[in-house]
Amino acid sequence: MLTDAKLRKLNGKPIPKLIEMPDGGGLSIRITPLGMIVFQYRYRHSGRARRMTLGTYDDISLKDARAMVQEAKRTLSEGKDPITVKAMEVDAQASAPTVDDCLAHWAVSAQASRLVKLDYWKKAFSRHVLPYVGSLIVDDMQISHWQPVFKRMRENGAETFAGIMLSKLKQAFAYCVRTEKIKLSPISALRVSDVGTPVKVVKRYFSDDEIGKFWLALERSGITHQNKLLVKILLLTGARGVELRKAKKGEFDLKNRTWRVPSENSKTRQPFVRGLSKDAALLIEEAKNLYPDLKQLFPPAVSQADRPMSAGVLLNLAEQIRNEMGVHDWAMHDLRRTAKTKMSELGIPPHVSEKVLGHKLSGVLAVYDQHSYIKEQQEALDILADHVSACVSSINP
Structure with a gap:
């Protein structure tokens, strides 16, 4: 079996020609003439021999590679091709919607089109939200990503507006969840009192x-x-x-x-x-x-x-x-x-x-x-x- 000591000794050392060394359980390494070590998993799916590249030794450890093989074997036991599943995951990650994508998706919805102030909200998003978190992938976001967004509004004296903005963002992300654009709303746990001041009920009129x-x-x-x-x-x-x-x-x-x-x-x-x-x-x-x-x-x-x-x-x-x-x-x-x-x-x-x-x-x-x-x-x-x-x-x- 391979060891970290052996890999450190081989890594980056030029050799006359490409060689392969097994680790067991389908895991092996290829060492290029330039000394680059590449982990790979060999298996068979639907009667065909397959070879799945896991990564280089500079990027992942031997322990990581073994764990990836075990995960690939679980996928294989379900009748799926690990290479195909990995490719689909990469594609899904590459096409994962950002905050900008979600707000644009909501803005063309039937729900949004009924808003008299739709143009106002588009401008508000462009000013207060998109410059700071617009490029982030929504399904990967945490509450901590949003706290600075609302903090800026409070620091500019717009505490009530921060609460109104939270409500509108919740509306937009809820629509994206219902239409299967995203899995979960990244701000569903937040309350108006967490980010700003609730809107006061106004009863003012002139005498x-x-x-x-x-x-x-x-x-x-x-x-x-x-x-x-x-x-x-x-x-x-x-x-x-x-x-x-x-x-x-x-x-x-x-x-x-x-x-x-x-x-x-x-x-x-x-x-x-x-x-x-x-x-x-x-x-x-x-x-x-x-x-x-x-x-x-x-x-x-x-x-x-x-x-x-x-x-x-x-x-x-x-x-x-x-x-x-x-x-x-x-x-x-x-x-x-x-x-x-x-x-x-x-x-x-x-x-x-x-x-x-x-x-x-x-x-x-x-x-x-x-x-x-x-x-x-x-x-x-x-x-x-x-x-x-x-x-x-x-x-x-």
């Missing part, structure tokens, strides 16, 4: 006094006239920012005071029609006339290209208004909550205000009541617009 201060602060600010119109319309319609940011002029029928929100801009991926107040219709008409040759209602204010402005614009607008207003504990989405709350205070029936917000009715109503309540929406939003005007007049008659 009547704050509505007046908000409107006047918007007027005083250095925000472009186009974007002032956008913010005012958000409050007067209760619309989501994405619905108005991506809206095209053709969606509006100002004569009949309606706004048809298409499925691609709807959070529920269901199209719906929203009524409009007289005041909102006038503001939308003014916005349409700013760029008569463009199809987009609110294009980027600087470039005026015929495309939607970026999502970050709304964040910047809110910051400018907060600074001018002197009230900082609110976000742009709170305008939607304010519109809903004020409609309730003004006696608007819940099913009407829910239609205004583009929500689905609940319970039996969701099944049997398919009425759009356009007239009722218009009346409700006229009442809201009058209330907003009264709030502004109470501060600045």
Whole structure:
């Protein structure tokens, strides 16, 4: 039998010609004229003689080679060819999906296509995840590979975002598991509290006094006239920012005071029609006339290209208004909550205000009541617009 001492003595020593030396049990070595020692396993499969290269002595030890032979014999006892099995394992490893592969696989799924913010998440992955772990093979990853990713987010002050990112990554990897792209999700054991701060339930809405201060602060600010119109319309319609940011002029029928929100801009991926107040219709008409040759209602204010402005614009607008207003504990989405709350205070029936917000009715109503309540929406939003005007007049008659 071979010994490590004998192999060390032979390794790297040139010899006149290639020779082979047995170890037993099918294991042997080939020594090349340059002194390279190669382990090999000789066996028969389906009546054919086979020789399987295990590796060189510089890469594996004699003990490793013997263990590999025992593993190959177990494979052989199952009726499989060890060489074929090894080749398949090498191919599987070479084609094993990386984090980049998995996120790209999820991004083209039916599940992802229903997300209004799909482009946002693609950019978020590209910025916060892929530069650091994008090339790693998912099935080989440990939790320790992910901890630095979330730590960077926390150190940049994005603790809540880190938790949201974890939830979205879990969604993407769970889809890859279901579609047999990977075996297990590498972050399934992590919780939001492990990587960041859970999202707080927000109940913020403007009081009547704050509505007046908000409107006047918007007027005083250095925000472009186009974007002032956008913010005012958000409050007067209760619309989501994405619905108005991506809206095209053709969606509006100002004569009949309606706004048809298409499925691609709807959070529920269901199209719906929203009524409009007289005041909102006038503001939308003014916005349409700013760029008569463009199809987009609110294009980027600087470039005026015929495309939607970026999502970050709304964040910047809110910051400018907060600074001018002197009230900082609110976000742009709170305008939607304010519109809903004020409609309730003004006696608007819940099913009407829910239609205004583009929500689905609940319970039996969701099944049997398919009425759009356009007239009722218009009346409700006229009442809201009058209330907003009264709030502004109470501060600045």
